[in-house]
Amino acid sequence: MSAPGITEPTEVIARAKAGDGEAWGQLYHDYAPAIFRFCRRALPTREDAEDATMEVFMKLKGKLNQYDTTRSFSAWLYKVAANHCWDMLRRRKIRQDKETGDLENLPLEHPDPSQLEKLIEERSSEEVRRALDKLGARARMALVMRYYSDMSYDEIADALGVRRAFVGVVLLRARHELRQALEGNAALAAGGAS
């Protein structure tokens, strides 16, 4: 997993680890857009995403020595970003629980395959992004970790603090929430048009 369009700049990472400010700047230049987008998808507002991006890179300065060079830098960086974003969201946990607590206990309805296909075919990327904004914190975070940064189930379980076996359930519930949001958006759009 790399930030889109970026190959692993291993030499730059090694220099940044050794305290080279220029190398550090290069890393920021290369990875800040991808991390900002990650934060933007995971957090409710643009301002939150900007703050989180800066904080992730500031945190990274202290943590870079813990990075194991045999592993993917992007994967590690996304993990740091995911942990940071989830920490931010957890600080607002009480409110989130009120919003999503009831939904967590509802049984999942089995989708009609053809209706689901139709729904997906008709929706644009922009509509999906708008629908994502309406999801609860955990659902959104899980989807971003899985489908933006391609994190494994183990990593997602670790970041969200749930058992690995529960990650699939979290992702499935998140998809259901997303479908409801997409249907709601469509209904709103139709209402607006009439």
Add this chain to the structure above:
Amino acid sequence: MSEVPKDNGKHLDEMTLLLYVERQLDRARGMEVSAHTQECETCRTLLRALERESRLLTRAMLEEDEPLPSRLAQFQERARKSMQWIWGLVFGLAATGAYALYTSYIQPWQLQLEQAGFGGSNLLGLLIFQGAMWKGWQSVITLLEVLAMLTLVGLGAVFFRRRIRRGSALALVFAGFCTVLAIGPAASATEFRKGQSPTVNKDETIKGDIYMSGERVKIEGQVEGDVFAAGKDIEIDGHVTGDVICAGRYLQVRGTVDGNVRSAGNTAVISGSVGKNVMWFGDVVTVESTGKIGGSVTMFGDTLAIDGHLGRDILFFGGGINLNGGIEGGIREKGHTLIIGAGAQVGGPIHFEGEKPAEVSSSAKLASPVEFKQMERKKEYRDSSYYIWQVIWAAAYILFGLVLFALMPNFSEEVVKSTEQYGAAAGLGILVGCGLPIAALIACITVVGLFIGISAFFLWYAALHFGQIVVGALIGQWLMGRAGETWPLIGRMAVGFVVLRLCTMIPHVGWVFKYGAALWGIGAISLVVYRRLQPVIAPGMPSGPFAPPMPPSATMGGAVPA
């Protein structure tokens, strides 16, 4: 959305299909799902829909729908600009520190060494110790000029660093420059001899330098160059036209050495003649009545006994001097005793800092009376200036720490973490703290190693102080909790160092805290340096797109069957 059909043999549930799409099922279950979806149109459609949903999600998230906010784009630039201020401050402080170091330590030493007539035979030694670099400039260069010059050098270093891009390249160039300066002229011819008793025989002449090692090294013939010798007993009965540089238990010079004698060992007895200077790190030096030294004696050791003749001065640090011979120059001693016997003649001034006044025979012929200074052993705890100086020193240490932490944040944080490895840090601290100066001393006795030796001394001295700062930072963390960032760590260092400094002021046991902290800190520094010198696995592995790790039991899934 329809009713929920369980996996009752007719249709698969959505969770199972999602796990199949995500390659999270074990192989057996995956085969079942694959087989079922080939038969069941409904499940196949749902599987395809889930896959498309995954792709839609990924596409929607990866699309660059908004540019990087200007606040983030400027973040790096702002950080860089603020770093310039830090660099400016750092170079200013470094310049002040360098000037203070020069005026407090180097200049007095330089003067003392010059008075003792000590000089190196390499270019660096010539520049530093014989004052060629400083003479004529000292009256011109003011503090402001030094500051400005060093700040310019600092900015120049930053400027070139951006082009060279690697700090290590600059360090290499600098180290190379110093090495070139330090290396003496190449020997025209060099001979090596070793064995139980390597000897230059009476009728033998060695043209060029000679390296000798063995239990008993003997020079009975002539060496037209320098002698480098290591052995238990080293005896020079012949003639050496160059320098004698040696390490051994016992050195006896009965013959003639035209150059200098530089040595580390237990005892040296000179009954012959040495044309230039003698420098000795060791226990005892005796210049017998027949002995003659054309230059000066510089000694760090226990006893210097002179019955013979000395052409210039004595510079002595250690136990005591017992003088019965003639000295054309003066004496500067910092030690316990100075005994000037009846047969002594001293042509220059005598400065003695010791525990009790010199014992001077009434028959001794002195150009001027002994200037005695009582060695101060006890601190004046009741004196208010003592506390003022303690505050000034604490502030200076904290400033030193601030500069180091700001200059090398990662290194400093690592060192502070390493102090928590109590056993390793303390053990290594004792080893390096005691071993490094000994190694530096040994390096100093060779011409080529002089620069390395002096550099090692400076590093050791700096580490002695930095070690206390590091331990201060650890104490600060104990008191105020851990700090993840540099500036909070600096704050904790300041608080912790004040506490440590207060502990060092406790009468009788304060020194235990001081030297304990210094050695502990040196150990932590050594640990980090050691780790950094370890080879790192080459970070050159090309990385492809990330694939989530598979569970150990193997997973199964994949494309939707047609």
